[in-house]
Amino acid sequence: QKEVEQNSGPLSVPEGAIASLNCTYSDRGSQSFFWYRQYSGKSPELIMFIYSNGDKEDGRFTAQLNKASQYVSLLIRDSQPSDSATYLCAVIGMDSSYKLIFGSGTRLLVRP
């Protein structure tokens, strides 16, 4: 079992819709959760981080964390074609306090 799992996609949504990206992790003691966006040929760019159970909103983005289910998600409201990218979920585990453990990413395609 991979430490961080994401559906590779592509997830295709029409412009203006809500895109929902999901991530599960195996280390129950994981402390911190990050979402990065990566455009093709570019480096990852931090979108949001979340540490506590529940929702955290920042503009059009909402991160949701459920530690009991070992599940973290990212919602993108009013999706725009410029949101088309690969979204990487990353986790800092309990016994690996310094390293980010990444999933393979979900490719999002927003259709105009």
Place this chain on the structure above:
Amino acid sequence: DAGVTQSPTHLIKTRGQQVTLRCSPKSGHDTVSWYQQALGQGPQFIFQYYEEEERQRGNFPDRFSGHQFPNYSSELNVNALLLGDSALYLCASSLDRNPSTDTQYFGPGTRLTVL
């Protein structure tokens, strides 16, 4: 506010050669981590440097080594290059406050091609 910078942008080497990649952290940051990203995969942690010491290492062979300088900049060295070392090498910087929550910011990366 200067972000994370890396050099060179692209590099082509042949098998068996050695390479050095460089990174300058974001202004105010003191910690540098290096990641390797193969095509279609998420970044994989190589190691992290703090106070000029390797603080944590991922599952990479000893061919991968690094250094951090007093000004917090860092180098990644790879010896005896293999074809499989072809990847995007990412440097990330952070400020060491709480290891469990420190946010890492990535530089633009160095694309290494091994022929």
